[in-house]
Amino acid sequence: MDKAISSTNAKKIDDLSEDILLRIFDYLPIKELCVSGRVCRQWRRIVRDNTLWRHVDLLDYRLDLRKMWKVIRSHLSECLLSIKIKGFLDTGKPKSVTHSLSDAMLNDLKDRCPNLKEIHLKNCNTVNLNPRLFPSTLFKLTFENCAIQPGLMKKFTEDLPELSCLDVSRTVRFDDAELSYMCGTDQLKVLIVNGCYRVTVEGLTKIAQQMTRLERLEMEDTGIVNINQNFELAAHHMARHMISLKHLNLKGCIPLTSTNLQNLVFGLKKLQTLNVACCPLKYSSLVEMEPYLRKLKLLELCTHQMEGHSTEKLESILMECSVRLVEKCASKCFHQH
Numbered sequence: 001m002d003k004a005i006s007s008t009n010a011k012k013i014d015d016l017s018e019d020i021l022l023r024i025f026d027y028l029p030i031k032e033l034c035v036s037g038r039v040c041r042q043w044r045r046i047v048r049d050n051t052l053w054r055h056v057d058l059l060d061y062r063l064d065l066r067k068m069w070k071v072i073r074s075h076l077s078e079c080l081l082s083i084k085i086k087g088f089l090d091t092g093k094p095k096s097v098t099h100s101l102s103d104a105m106l107n108d109l110k111d112r113c114p115n116l117k118e119i120h121l122k123n124c125n126t127v128n129l130n131p132r133l134f135p136s137t138l139f140k141l142t143f144e145n146c147a148i149q150p151g152l153m154k155k156f157t158e159d160l161p162e163l164s165c166l167d168v169s170r171t172v173r174f175d176d177a178e179l180s181y182m183c184g185t186d187q188l189k190v191l192i193v194n195g196c197y198r199v200t201v202e203g204l205t206k207i208a209q210q211m212t213r214l215e216r217l218e219m220e221d222t223g224i225v226n227i228n229q230n231f232e233l234a235a236h237h238m239a240r241h242m243i244s245l246k247h248l249n250l251k252g253c254i255p256l257t258s259t260n261l262q263n264l265v266f267g268l269k270k271l272q273t274l275n276v277a278c279c280p281l282k283y284s285s286l287v288e289m290e291p292y293l294r295k296l297k298l299l300e301l302c303t304h305q306m307e308g309h310s311t312e313k314l315e316s317i318l319m320e321c322s323v324r325l326v327e328k329c330a331s332k333c334f335h336q337h
Helices: 002-015 018-025 028-035 041-047 064-076 103-112 153-160 176-182 202-209 230-241 257-268 283-288 313-319
Strands: 054-056 081-084 119-121 138-146 164-169 191-194 216-218 246-250 273-275 298-301 322-325
Touching: 018 041, 028 041, 028 054, 054 064, 064 103, 081 273, 176 202, 202 230, 230 257, 257 283, 283 313, 313 322
Parallel strands: 054 081, 081 119, 119 138, 138 164, 164 191, 191 216, 216 246, 246 273, 273 298, 298 322
Antiparallel strands: none
């Protein structure tokens, strides 16, 4: 009986048109997609359809150069729009020095995938790469917890004219010097430097003065401290120059006071979302800033700042502004000191 049912189901699958199978395969993760290609010749042909390889997410796997070459040569084409790759940087030596990309691969990607818009690298050792070989078509570039060579950003400002989104979260060598290279161009709309502890208030000041087209800025858990009132000056420049800013993340920014925040929100006319979790702001001071905060669509805080009050109560005060509590406090949450 079971055998008959299995045979019937198999027949139904075989009866599906290739167009239907193609749509089904489009929902499969990369690994399952590759496994499906081993079922039969028909499925193998369908799996190799270029439209299934527009967005290639390999973050669930760690691939060395040999395996990456196999993926590139077997499946990537002019249809590719984005690719995400995970390396070995967090695995400990000797594997931490293993590379997942090479200059030859970057050259091949440029020729093979002329429409590539996004590269996302996580835990990758990229010091072996020539930055001038990254595809000039890139719109978004992510180095998440990666090792980069000093001066990398200088090359990008010269060779990536379409780049508008840069994410270097937790990339150790990213500092104020790298930021200064990025400030040489006004093309970025999104800049994310979360966890980059070498970025200081001087870097924030440069951003505020020169990167005036930014619409999203995330500086969570960086090295910003208040020395000689430098943070007040940086906040002043932000409020004055960053007229396009819509989303701001300053989670864990210890120098941020209620006065600084009030000036920021007042000056940033287009601001919609604000994350000030783990900053030295009390519930009472947030309530006092109601005339300024009520224009926001979303305010993110930590549990400590609520001082026992519910998010619903604060939302009733801030009217149209939603309040969300972050799941995890920043490593520099002021309540932990």
